Amino acid sequence: MNLGFGAYRVALGEHEHEAALRYALANGVTLIDTSTNATNGYSEQLVGSVVAEFDRTQLHLVSKCGYIQGDMLLAFANKTPSAEVVTYSSECYHSIAPDFISAQLSLSLQRLQTPYIDTYLLDNPQYYLYANVTSLQSRQEHLPTMMQRIYDAFVRLEHEVIEGRIRGYGISSNAFSLSSLHEHFLPYHSLIELARLAAQSHGLSMHHFTTVELPINLLEQDGLTCATWAKMEGIEVIANRPFNAYIDERVVRMASYAYPVEYERVSNEFLDLLESFNAQSMQALVVELLERAHTFAWAEEYDNFYTLELLPWLQRTLAMLDEESALFLAQAWEKFLAHYREMVLFECSQKAQKRVASLGHTCEESMQKCALEFLHQSKKIDTVLVGMRKVKYVQDALTIANHLLPIKAK
Incomplete structure (x- = not known):
């Protein structure tokens, strides 16, 4: 299992964030995960500025598209509503339309200062289900449209592989971690077939669907079922939120803090x-x-x-x-x-x-160590993402990764 740098909350201009990423890369971390909407695009810009100081061929860049927020949302607000855009709320639109994907990829490449992205993910495509499905009955009505949207996105992503702008693609989805009986569950078993058909549409004999990303942690373990399937299919598994679980619509932070003696x-x-x-x-x-x-x-x-x-x-x-x-x-x-x-x-x-x-987990040392140890022992995770906005956070994560567990940075 490898340690990846989760860049969702970092931003260009924050010197502490830049120092943290620079320290991580200098000490063996090679996978960086960001997205087009993270900190309004400033996350990708920070990653690009720091990555330029290192050997690009030794790094693995992951980015995502789908969310329409911040400055991007202002641009969409004046446009005529499109069936390809999901209006989830006044502050959040979503799209995985092919032209939108290509446009977002162009912005990502520019911000990241790179000619290609190693892995480009559709970010929570199930927003179509969120906006349209309220029961298992209505799920059956809308699921074919959901899967067609994913197929159309895969066709465009295979094209981007041919163009050399990405090396592989996949999906990052919180819905992978839901029960299969949940109305918003995103069925992953058919994704390989959709990718195969998308590749065939371009005359390719092999698809480039390489990765799934999903939340897995001590308190949210349903995602291990998806991870098991992925490993059987030869798909890379990236686990996010190792220390943060959403329970009853509230966040539970799995981190140990000392009693403040003063x-x-x-x-x-x-x-x-x-x-x-x-x-x-x-x-x-x-x-x-x-x-x-x-x-x-x-x-x-x-x-x-x-x-x-x-x-x-x-x-x-x-x-x-x-x-x-x-x-x-x-x-x-x-x-x-x-x-x-x-x-x-x-x-x-x-x-x-x-x-x-x-749940039967006794954390004799820190909960952070316990959380990473749990993921490692599952033997189903290739990379675990840790948000590390400070050098100390990087040092703490590397201490666990390099000394307390038989895992390595990536």
């Missing part, structure tokens, strides 16, 4: 400080926060709460104070909230560990 002292000192300022409303809020630390599902849920609710309230409340007091209390809040977030991370990790243990 948390109680800092919290008590902050409450005393607020009492000395007679800041009763702030005191009440801190007490409420202390009681809520264990309720957040994962760090991003807290971060959203901070950005959308807590920070605006603090800004309004501090604005009512004199400048000196406002500055002093703002700094005190910053110190407290830094420790508070550490406590939220610890509480989230404790809950995740209990979920993992309920």
Whole structure:
């Protein structure tokens, strides 16, 4: 099993992201996974700028197309609706139409500064099912159209192989990890036949469908069925989200965080400080926060709460104070909230560990190690993608990959 660099949340201009990718490539990681819509195209641009410093022939670039978001969505908003474009929401359109694929591939090649992409994936093509299927009965009505869309996309992708712009193609889909009885399950057993027919349409004797990508982790194991099929067919399996599971529409982060030893002292000192300022409303809020630390599902849920609710309230409340007091209390809040977030991370990790243990997995060391070890032991994964936006994240992942497990970077 190999370790790949998941570039979904990195962006050009973020020096920390650039340093992380550069460090990963310099230390043996060779597979980079990105997409046309990731950070509005800036992910591909960052990958292209860093890859230019290395031997391109030793790297394996994976990108994807399908989503229409960000600046791309603004361009589509003024166009007449097309049957080839799925309008999933006001913020997300989707398409795997042949001309759209080729246009997106041209943009990817330009951003990545490369004449070819090793593997080009259709990104969650089941959005057609999301938009049209509400039951198993309606699934039967729409599934033929779904598979026809995939076939048409495969025909274009085989053409792009002939043109030399890609070396192979495949599908990245969260629906591969669903139960086969789920209305949005994407049937993968027929994909090889569709690829074979697509290749034949160009007079080719062999297809170039090489890869499937899907979420597999300790808490979401249904994807192993798809991975088993893929390995039997000689298809490469890329696992994403090794540390993040979606359970009951909430994210469970499978990562271990230490208890913040200074948390109680800092919290008590902050409450005393607020009492000395007679800041009763702030005191009440801190007490409420202390009681809520264990309720957040994962760090991003807290971060959203901070950005959308807590920070605006603090800004309004501090604005009512004199400048000196406002500055002093703002700094005190910053110190407290830094420790508070550490406590939220610890509480989230404790809950995740209990979920993992309920499935019979005892993580004697970190959950990150446990998660990668689980994927390795399945013997069905070729590459596991880890999002690594900081050099430390790369170092931590490589430590597990190179020393704690008999796997290697790719």
